[in-house]
Amino acid sequence: MERELRLMKGNEAVAEAAIRAGADGYFGYPITPQSEILEYLMASKPWETTGMVVLQAESEIAAINMVYGGAACGKKVMTTSSSPGISLKQEGITYIAGAELPCLIVNVVRGGPGLGTIQPAQSDYFQATKGGGHGDYHLIVLAPASVQEMADFVGLGFDLAFRYRNPVMILSDGAIGQMMEKVYLSPPKERSEEILPWATRGKPATRERNIITSLDLDPKGQEIFNQKLIAKYNEIKEKEVRFEEFQCDDAEYLFVAYGTSARVCQKSVELARGEGIKAGLLRPITLFPFPSVRINELSSKVKGIMSVEMSAGQMVEDVMLAANGKVPVVHFGRMGGIVTTPEEVVENLKLKLMES
């Protein structure tokens, strides 16, 4: 079947992809710059076509707990928000991770801290990858760099969430959420009516009751559960690392950037190569699991690595751990909702890596 081509905003692509992925429920609350997701779903009325529930909750906290409930029933449920709203959802997210339930969370990041600005930023990297909530847990974090990936990662995110029974976060930003690009949409999937064996959908006579909880009052039991989680995260680290390389083969200087910054750096690589500087770009697509192994391999070949982010320097810490002291690792970034220019990146490469 031929895929459908449309011109869409990143946020609209998420909403359309959710309907087409056969999602059972969306629970959200409006916040710039992600409001178009809820607006698009409300206008599309998928409850009349696929039977997908779309509900504007009374708050972000209510929305994430509706997701918790839906996920406990084995349903394909999701929520979306932007930075301050995602902070409100953190308690729910750690409970969902603790209860080992699948769900999809989209964060269209804006400048922070606090209410910050409504323009794009990448300052929620720590919150997304290191666990914004409490306890030893991880989300699987996908970082789209185009409207196409905004759409594709919805289906991929649900697949990963159900495969590992773990919440998945799509860490986007205001630029990708708001920009319009062409996008190939995958053909619509039917919603699944299958009752999953662990779902709390009523106890039949044939098995014991299912219990969904994140509570264990016995510390020994909790430690065993923590070890089970670690084993799951290790399996994810082994199997699910995704990244993209751009002119890395003969690179002497390496940019590491994701999302909007990666698009900027692609141009920076071309500009640098025009000046005779052999630059390359590694774009992590999964931020957890992080492509540490590949960065470690590349750090034996290059003279220096620069992490380019729209933040004060967050992913740079993971790049440093991956490079493990083999080469200098520096950071460059703009903050507060300002997107770096390709020229600025090249200038800072020279200043911070080549001249020092």
Place this chain on the structure above:
Amino acid sequence: MAKVKGSIVVNIERCKGCEICMISCPTGTIAMAKEVNSKGYNYAWPANPDLCIGCANCAIVCPDGVITVYRTKI
């Protein structure tokens, strides 16, 4: 050749304040408003309407099709 005067109409609610139109305007007609729309964006507006020559650069570059350009001969 008859002189052309232009004017623009901005769909304020659809504008996300990316400022591309402001940069593309050759006469400095467009500026970003100090006020914000319902989503919180400082929207584009014709701050100096008398300068508009109706070139439609702003409408062409606008990623969201927010701007409509009208031309009149004078």
